[in-house]
Amino acid sequence: MNNLILIGFMGCGKTSVGFQLAKRLNFNFCDTDQIIEEKVKDTINHIFEIKGEEYFRKLETETIKGLIGKLNNTVLSVGGGLPIQTGNERLIRELGCVVYLKTSKDTIMQRLSGDTTRPLLAGDQDKRIEKLLSFRAPIYEAAAHLIVTTDGRLIHDIIDEIINRTGVLL
Ligand SMILES: Nc1ncnc2c1ncn2[C@@H]1O[C@H](COP(=O)(O)OP(=O)(O)OP(=O)(O)O)[C@@H](O)[C@H]1O
Numbered sequence: 001m002n003n004l005i006l007i008g009f010m011g012c013g014k015t016s017v018g019f020q021l022a023k024r025l026n027f028n029f030c031d032t033d034q035i036i037e038e039k040v041k042d043t044i045n046h047i048f049e050i051k052g053e054e055y056f057r058k059l060e061t062e063t064i065k066g067l068i069g070k071l072n073n074t075v076l077s078v079g080g081g082l083p084i085q086t087g088n089e090r091l092i093r094e095l096g097c098v099v100y101l102k103t104s105k106d107t108i109m110q111r112l113s114g115d116t117t118r119p120l121l122a123g124d125q126d127k128r129i130e131k132l133l134s135f136r137a138p139i140y141e142a143a144a145h146l147i148v149t150t151d152g153r154l155i156h157d158i159i160d161e162i163i164n165r166t167g168v169l170l
């Protein structure tokens with residue numbers, strides 16, 4: 001098994017870093033949000049709106065369970081809330097080396113300003129990010145084999161650190 005699993009808060013860069021990291025390593029890339037959208041042929045926003053968060057969390061757990069034993073040479077980026085559900089942190093650690101893209105509230109706010117594709121941040125985005133991030137940050141840290149900070153850093157620099165520290169090319 002040779003997989004990298006990217007976790008972290010919305011806007012930390014899991015999808016953008018993951019896609020480019022996979023290209024650089026000549027690995028496959030997948031993203032649980034994209035797998036779910038393809039599977040149910042709907043957007044995350046619309047799934048939340050019509051079926052609610054609990055239903056979406058079940059889809060996430062089903063998706064991650066379905067990947068066990070099936071991934072190799074893959075960078076997998078997982079939805080921001082997936083590692084928060086009890087039991088999922090064990091499943092992602094089974095899949096590969098878990099990398100937490102640690103990002104401050106201020107950076108997340110800058111990156112997601114004006115973005116309406118994240119249903120959990122609708123309304124007072126600032127307060128929601130603060131509350132969710134302070135609850136989730138210790139869970140991300142505990143789930144991770146490796147923590148890489150992303151504030152003020154270019155994507156290629158983050159990718160270099162992940163490659164150097166995981167020794168994934170060796
Ligand atoms: N290191 C970075 N420097 C500057 N901008 C970045 C960086 N990483 C990501 N971004 C930008 O931040 C935004 C959010 O990134 P991305 O969609 O990759 O986050 P995510 O972790 O996948 O979020 P989600 O959990 O909601 O899927 C994008 O516009 C992306 O281009």
Ligand SMILES: O=C(O)C1=C[C@@H](O)[C@@H](O)[C@H](O)C1
Pocket residue numbers: 009010033044078079080081082117118119120
């Ligand atoms: O942090 C979260 O709970 C979420 C993050 C996104 O990746 C999506 O999975 C969805 O918008 C929920």
Ligand SMILES: [Mg+2]
Pocket residue numbers: 014015016031033077
């Ligand atoms: Mg993403």
